[in-house]
Amino acid sequence: xxxxxxxxxxxxxxxxxxxxxxxxxxxxxxxxxxxxxxxxxxxxxxxxxxxxxxxxxxxxxxxxxxxxxxxxxxxxxxxxxxxxxxxxxxxxxxxxxxxxxxxxxxxxxxxxxxxxxxxxxxxxxxxxxxxxxxxxxxxxxxxxxxxxxxxxxxxxxxxxxxxxxxxxxxxxxxxxxxxxxx
Numbered sequence: 001x002x003x004x005x006x007x008x009x010x011x012x013x014x015x016x017x018x019x020x021x022x023x024x025x026x027x028x029x030x031x032x033x034x035x036x037x038x039x040x041x042x043x044x045x046x047x048x049x050x051x052x053x054x055x056x057x058x059x060x061x062x063x064x065x066x067x068x069x070x071x072x073x074x075x076x077x078x079x080x081x082x083x084x085x086x087x088x089x090x091x092x093x094x095x096x097x098x099x100x101x102x103x104x105x106x107x108x109x110x111x112x113x114x115x116x117x118x119x120x121x122x123x124x125x126x127x128x129x130x131x132x133x134x135x136x137x138x139x140x141x142x143x144x145x146x147x148x149x150x151x152x153x154x155x156x157x158x159x160x161x162x163x164x165x166x167x168x169x170x171x172x173x174x175x176x177x178x179x180x181x182x
Contacts, residue, residue: 040066043063047060047062051083056082056087057087059086060080060089063080074110078097078100080096091121097117101130108134112143114126115127115134115148118130128151128152128155131144
């Protein structure tokens with residue numbers, strides 16, 4: 001994400017991902033039916049590795065498959081959300097971050113992700129709400145603070161708190177034309 005990466009620190013960390021057969025192997029070859037080789041844990045680990053190697057679109061493919069197989073895994077869903085965000089799939093990332101946050105409202109990173117995804121989609125009110133929650137949970141996190149400041153500044157600018165917007169500025173609305181007198 002643009003405000004820093006998140007190491008897997010959740011209670012259901014990588015070791016708790018369902019489908020792990022303990023082998024850690026995964027040749028990457030398919031099984032003939034279009035599914036990637038290996039099990040859910042292999043898909044998760046390879047997806048995270050692709051995300052770390054800056055291949056978010058490829059990571060989305062594996063992590064989406066893993067999320068389909070294990071929809072209740074917050075670790076998989078969070079990794080998928082990060083990959084979707086980095087791939088520019090902001091609406092999908094928002095939905096994935098929201099699913100994690102709804103399952104665990106105290107997950108500060110899910111609240112943060114929901115907030116930055118909402119901002120990318122132009123929903124700054126929702127963004128401010130979830131970024132404020134993330135900052136309240138982790139007040140020392142500078143990434144969270146910066147995102148919240150940026151969102152609040154955007155909201156203030158759109159509300160005219162800094163004076164009228166100049167023509168050509170994002171959010172500028174031209175005044176209505178006055179009717180001609182006849």
